Amino acid sequence: MTTSIDSRRQALREQFPVWIPRTLDAWLDVCAERYGDRPFVITDDVTLTYREVAEQSRRLADGLVALGVGPGQRVGMLMANHPEFVPLKFAIARTGATAIPFNYLYREDELGYVLAQSQCSTLITMSGFAGLDYLSMLDSIAPGWETPGRAGTDGDGPKDLRHVIVFPNDGRTREKAMDLDGLAALGDQNPGAAADMPHTPDGIGDMLYTSGSTGSPKGVQVTHDAVLRTAYGSALTRAYEDGRRILFSLPCYHMFGYVEGLLSVMYVGGAIIPQTSFSAENYFAGIQRHRATDILCVPTMAVAMVQTTARDRYDLSSLTAVLCGSAPAPIWLWETFEKDLGVSEIVTGYGMTECGGAMTLTFPEDPLELTSTTVGRPKIAGSAGVEGSDDLVRYRTVDPQTGEPLPAGETGELTSQGPTTMVGFHGKPEETALALRDGWLYSGDLGRVREDGYLEITGRSKELYKSGGELVMPKEIEDLLAARDDVSQVFAIGLNDDRWGEVGCAVIVPTAEARLTEEDVIAYCKEHLARFKVPKRVLFLDADDLPKTPTGKVQKFRLVEQATAAWKGTQR
Template identity: 70%
Template sequence: MNTIAERRSALHDRFSTWVPRTLDAWLDACADQFPERDLVVTDERVLSYAEVAEESRRLADGLAALGVRRGDRVGLLMANHAEFVTLKFAIARAGAVAIPFNFLYRTDELRYVLAQSDCKVLITNAGFQALDHAGMLDEIVPGWDAPGFADRPASGNGAPDGLRHVVLVERDGDTPRPGAFTGRALAELGAAHEGAAAGAGHTPDDVSDLLYTSGSTGSPKGVQVTHDAVLRTAYASALTRAYEDGRRILFSLPCYHMFGYVEGLLSATYVGGAVIMLPAFSAEAYLTAIEKHRATDMLCVPTMAVALVESPLRHETDLSSLTAILCGSAPAPVWLWEQVERDFGVSEIVTGYGMTECGGAMTLTLPEDELVLTSTTVGRPKLAGSAGVPGTEHEGLAALCVYRTVDPVSGEVLPDGANGELTSSGPTTMLGYFAKPEETAAALHPDADGTVWLHSGDLGTVREDGYLVLTGRSKEVYKSGGELVMPKEVEEVLGAHPGISQVYAVGVVDDRWGEIGCAVVVRAPGPEGDGLTAEDVIAHAKEHLARFKVPKRVEFLEPDQLPTTATGKVQKFRLVELVAQSSQSSQPSQQGETS
């Protein structure tokens, strides 16, 4: 294999000039260059670049025949199945805006996003695991599978009245729905109207995706990003991580989220690579898939990495193909990376940071960086070369964006290296939240020169070398004894205890103190974690933290009890709810307090 520098140089040379494209035009360019190569690999199907392009063309014609036009919004409620990819590119080819919905939504959540997005067509599976999507639709839009649904009168009351068509993509084992318009029928309609989508007229600057935020701090909002933006972000990932030709990326992270969609699917296309998609995570499924499909790279979050290194199966599977790992969404201690490197023989381990509103991950550590940077920072702005911001060169390559900090209250720009709210500017920043002008205005702030800065809500610093250090969320900072406490500082101190696998510091309402700090702890496996008590946690905190930073309460949870988004990010607002419920419960709980 070529060196990291050689691989990065080869990619830069291939894309020395950035050419804006639509997603479907980019797929066609890749299919021309790599027609027979695998693009999508699942345990059920393997699709080449040419097959994805051909199938997406037929499905796009079907959508156009249904009446889908440029700018219409088409929902996609589907797990990581091969059909997701062909349908995703089909929606782009029809000139429509794809809304990849969270397939874990419950009925009320699905009703809200269908109505809020003004979704015209919904493409869905009958369900996922125990979730019955077809049954949810029976409640939300009765008669969706009956003739005349498209012509029904508006009902009002927050119902998704803009929804005109539902396409049910049936899978083996599904119970048939008589009367439903199926994915097969959509393809047949496209075959009967060949070329119907050819005149869609969309451009690289059109909105390609309406992506709903994961909701780590509250209700989701629809983020509007363009074709060009997501392709720039994907190329910057390949360049920064120095992809080799034909990289094969394994992930179970859902494609309705930027992590799986951009860092997985789109980035692989820049080297004629493939994505190995799993519908759900288990350590055994990951390890088996690495061996079976010869994955060279994998995407995960720290909780997944912990499960992988703790799985006995890692000793029984051939992991020799694996050379790289991207692990993001949450901080992790350096010992985890050292163990991954030792146990899996992987030297190119990186982490990153970003948000849907930026266009995905904006920063990454470099594969050649020391592991301490992976543990103590979230990387520096991605190397983007021709796709980046002129004048931001690092090692001869322009960066994808620029970061600076501002005072979280006044918005005043802070000096270099100062801790404050992280703001970013670059060509991949969202156009705004769909149908939410007030929220858009609160997030996007133009400078006097017209440069738009996105306010992240995250607190951190930009080091002299350009690497970012996160210190918390502005909404998660809490007061203890009248003093502000940064949760990340508490988490780093407690996380160093050998008996603690994961820890999250949150502020909770307390009758006596008004607000107190609570440490939610997941014990480490083995004897050091088995006997860990709340008193042990508090004693460790007292030894290393100022008194007002010491949590007054400790709660223990099992890993599967942590409330997380689909990408593994712990939802701290739900942790607060869990802690509040525990304090009100009459059942005994494992907690400790300190005065």
């Protein structure tokens, strides 16, 4: 970097001395004025400037309004990281409607559920992706979907769905169905239709569905202002330089790609380099070709990048920064990343969709030990933060059973409070009331806030169970068994038991050559754990048999069902 971290942060603070709440589209218009001819979206096939994205978003918004889209409605997006995603996202904001970027790996039943639960009135969809045929799915979910203004009924698919617009990314479309070019042409016939659509910074701009790792996906409603504050906090904490370029393949239906990539670069007139899928070599090629300065990844991606020798064939000299999140990673990985890829600013973070995205980050100037042992401290957000503070959010811990606040430094359920917290879960008032209490968001994550403000994550409160009347923390058992050479993956869960009320079960994926038995596992736990923590049952599974969400997270509640069924089968 040509300037220091401190000077880069100071430049951002000076640019935003007072926070001005804006809608997403209004912020795009500000950026188009400031950075009009700068690249905003860069791919191998096309580059879009800030001005071009703004202009395209207006045409598309005018087309959507002509179809009847407006405030209070919800527009779904089944879109991978194609450049078209960006103007579409801002176009929906211009109409005053709520954008719902759906997980495009959903299967038919999952897609049908979220389309109905979200009360989506308009869907913009790819024709297909990664072997999935969305047009065929829609034939089953919403027969007659290609007819504009279709009248849904309770017995005929999602009853609110009126329009489906196809992005023919694989060359396929349908007769009668409108495509993106048709939507833009409709906008040209109705210029200015979206210009006066009422919407405000504190209105709901996005609804993002949780992964469903602990139950059915929930639609998290967040405001325009909330995601922009979170994005500014990222730019400030990570000390973005003018014109930063961030490459990522993480999907924009998730806060990671959307906020940490797309929205955050706007604060320095930077660009995103989105990719539709990950491979280490694709990342290297993109860095070299487009001179990326920053990448977003998760630990498995980082491991793939350091383990391949393909990097030796690429010029990665532009790369100086990486944000790696979603799971902890060992310090050796970051030391290797720094040494082999020449990256000097390595950070990790923590957050959840309900918070408005990542709320904590390690700082680029932090020692790598903090990147491996913590998930960072609250983002600094300057004028965008909690009133009277420089931080984006406040954290505290509470007793996971009673909800009572715990003394500073004690382990408990992490709760947070700040200006980016969700409005609530769509259509789920009872679950909203459980998550939001007295202005605090209850995360379901267990951890502690250290004296230096950094957070340590220790597990999930929903995964705690009682054995012999004592509370058991699954992560302690998982960490013990995961350290064995013959264990590839392990998950500790609680199962209902007629005698004990609840008993522990270790679900284990052994390594390929392992000869592990239930007796081995229980004996090993007895050597290292208090008696009440020792699992009474062990279930061995292949990795392919683990129940997962579309994004690959293991669903522990389904593991409980699986293990319960397996146990009952042995009792017959």
